Amino acid sequence: MDLARQCDQGKVGILLNRRSQGYDAGFEQLGNIGGTVILLLAATCLPFVLKGYQLFQVSLALSYAVTLLGLNLLTGWTGQISIGHGAFVAVGAYVAAFAVAKLGSPYVVAILLAIVICFAVGLAFGIPALRFEGHHLALMTFVLAIFLPQLLKAERFVPLTGGVNGITLKKPLPPEWLPVNSDLFLYMISCSILAVGFFLAWNLGRGRIGRALLAIREHPTAAAAMGVNVAFFKIMVFGISAAFAGAGGALGALLVQYVSPDSFTLFLSISLLVGIVVGGLGSVSGALFGGFFILFVPSIAENVSKAMPWTVYGAFLIALMFLAPDGIAGLVGRLGHWIVEQVVSRNSRSRGTE
Amino acid sequence: MVSGLYASYGPIQVLRDINFAVGEGKMLCVLGANGAGKTTLLRALSGMIPFQGSVTFRGQPIKGVPTHRLARMGIVHVPELRGTFAELSVEENLRLGALCSTANQREKLEDRDRVFSYFPRLQERSRQQAGSLSGGEQQMLAIGRALVSRPKLMLMDEPSFGLAPQIVTEIYKILTVLKDDHQLGVILVEQHAALALELADDAVVIASGQIVVSGPSREIKADSRIQESYFGAENY
Numbered sequence: 001m002d003l004a005r006q007c008d009q010g011k012v013g014i015l016l017n018r019r020s021q022g023y024d025a026g027f028e029q030l031g032n033i034g035g036t037v038i039l040l041l042a043a044t045c046l047p048f049v050l051k052g053y054q055l056f057q058v059s060l061a062l063s064y065a066v067t068l069l070g071l072n073l074l075t076g077w078t079g080q081i082s083i084g085h086g087a088f089v090a091v092g093a094y095v096a097a098f099a100v101a102k103l104g105s106p107y108v109v110a111i112l113l114a115i116v117i118c119f120a121v122g123l124a125f126g127i128p129a130l131r132f133e134g135h136h137l138a139l140m141t142f143v144l145a146i147f148l149p150q151l152l153k154a155e156r157f158v159p160l161t162g163g164v165n166g167i168t169l170k171k172p173l174p175p176e177w178l179p180v181n182s183d184l185f186l187y188m189i190s191c192s193i194l195a196v197g198f199f200l201a202w203n204l205g206r207g208r209i210g211r212a213l214l215a216i217r218e219h220p221t222a223a224a225a226m227g228v229n230v231a232f233f234k235i236m237v238f239g240i241s242a243a244f245a246g247a248g249g250a251l252g253a254l255l256v257q258y259v260s261p262d263s264f265t266l267f268l269s270i271s272l273l274v275g276i277v278v279g280g281l282g283s284v285s286g287a288l289f290g291g292f293f294i295l296f297v298p299s300i301a302e303n304v305s306k307a308m309p310w311t312v313y314g315a316f317l318i319a320l321m322f323l324a325p326d327g328i329a330g331l332v333g334r335l336g337h338w339i340v341e342q343v344v345s346r347n348s349r350s351r352g353t354e
Numbered sequence: 355m356v357s358g359l360y361a362s363y364g365p366i367q368v369l370r371d372i373n374f375a376v377g378e379g380k381m382l383c384v385l386g387a388n389g390a391g392k393t394t395l396l397r398a399l400s401g402m403i404p405f406q407g408s409v410t411f412r413g414q415p416i417k418g419v420p421t422h423r424l425a426r427m428g429i430v431h432v433p434e435l436r437g438t439f440a441e442l443s444v445e446e447n448l449r450l451g452a453l454c455s456t457a458n459q460r461e462k463l464e465d466r467d468r469v470f471s472y473f474p475r476l477q478e479r480s481r482q483q484a485g486s487l488s489g490g491e492q493q494m495l496a497i498g499r500a501l502v503s504r505p506k507l508m509l510m511d512e513p514s515f516g517l518a519p520q521i522v523t524e525i526y527k528i529l530t531v532l533k534d535d536h537q538l539g540v541i542l543v544e545q546h547a548a549l550a551l552e553l554a555d556d557a558v559v560i561a562s563g564q565i566v567v568s569g570p571s572r573e574i575k576a577d578s579r580i581q582e583s584y585f586g587a588e589n590y
Binding site for chain 1: 420432437449
């Protein structure tokens with residue numbers, strides 16, 4: 001019966017993929033180590049291949065990935081939907097921009113400040129959100145996404161936010177001891193922040209806390225009966241997820257060197273949601289794929305058809321849902337599994353003929 | 355120990371003046387027709403819905419204590435339809451059960467192995483997702499998961515629901531063993547009256563939110579009047 005329920009919710013992909021049949025822990029660990037090595041290699045090689053603007057785009061995709069890591073903890077793990085996460089990104093971006101441009105604080109401090117403030121805002125939002133679930137929570141976060149850009153434009157806050165003009169930053173320069181240009185420096189910052197984010201989300205997701213969050217998603221009543229403080233975790237995960245969004249937003253602000261209310265529309269929030277589903281709900285590596293999807297697929301679609309880019313985008317999205325119901329991360333996982341299986345069976349076959 | 359418990363959903367009064375006590379290592383079964391308020395009683399006792407009256411657990415009043423806190427005090431609820439976490443593996447479900455256990459890492463492993471010794475089938479399937487288990491295995495898992503939290507009182511809501519009779523008998527047999535091994539108090543809500551009365555020490559019968567009969571299950575079982583009026587003679 002539970003299986004049928006999950007199929008209804010379209011979760012069957014996850015069910016098939018996540019350590020159910022034939023997926024033993026040893027293989028999973030091997031896959032994780034292999035994936036990490038490939039990622040590190042790719043991250044080191046990219047700057048040699050890509051030019052300035054392309055490297056900037058990759059950095060921007062990485063900043064989205066940081067946000068997605070947090071949104072995934074909230075939606076993928078705990079099952080709380082947010083269609084207003086762009087608002088937390090906006091808060092992070094503005095805090096960082098304000099700190100750098102108006103207070104003249106160092107970049108590291110600005111990013112940390114954005115994280116702390118977003119964490120607090122997320123907690124504050126999580127408390128009233130506790131009363132809502134499902135569709136109601138979605139509507140409540142929707143409100144957040146539509147009202148914040150207007151608040152940022154408001155006359156009253158112009159000294160803080162710069163109103164419609166936003167805040168412009170100077171391009172961050174690498175320290176003198178580092179012989180790289182500014183684009184590469186920003187790319188390195190992006191990679192480091194994402195790496196830290198990965199490490200944190202990974203540890204949160206698979207340990208005691210991750211299990212408690214999954215339990216809340218699956219069956220809140222039973223989770224409480226196991227001694228999980230459901231309210232506490234729900235509020236905390238809102239805060240943590242907002243903190244990730246804050247880091248992503250702050251990073252984005254440093255990359256673009258400009259923040260304006262119109263960069264944080266409802267469309268950004270929806271795109272983020274698309275990002276975690278396409279990347280892979282409940283999968284840490286999915287955030288990376290999601291980040292690249294958000295940034296590159298719209299422009300790829302525009303290259304395919306200048307007249308109807310969103311039709312192409314939509315077709316691509318639907319195709320992906322059919323091909324990778326458990327997200328790109330799941331697809332890559334299955335592909336990896338298949339390759340290993342082929343290699344193993346070929347080896348055993350060749351040994352058999354000798 | 356429950357005395358004078360009242361509970362309601364909004365304006366609808368569900369339970370009225372419920373009184374009973376359960377000792378350590380004793381099993382009390384709560385019988386009654388559909389809608390009598392059996393599940394409501396368990397939900398009130400595990401802090402999921404508010405109630406009036408007084409309930410004490412090992413000498414401490416538990417009114418207004420939230421569910422997760424009660425779980426840490428040793429009251430564990432095995433909800434109707436088992437409530438196993440379908441997407442987690444058997445092993446992970448058991449680890450979640452031990453979340454609020456005060457045992458150290460080694461003792462937790464021993465607790466887990468003890469569950470596996472009661473239910474060997476769970477060990478065979480420890481890496482499998484709980485959602486892919488059969489109904490009976492999920493019920494075993496739900497009991498096992500409750501057990502690793504080292505409870506003092508286990509609230510069980512219709513463990514026989516939707517299960518084949520042989521499996522129900524198997525599960526109940528183990529339940530009585532567990533109860534004796536761990537000096538566990540059990541409050542068992544059950545539709546399947548014959549079996550429940552066989553195993554339980556005491557029984558209460560609820561009808562329309564009130565206790566109409568209570569006493570040792572032997573006596574209730576022997577009382578043909580009660581059988582006819584509340585369970586219908588054909589159930590026997």
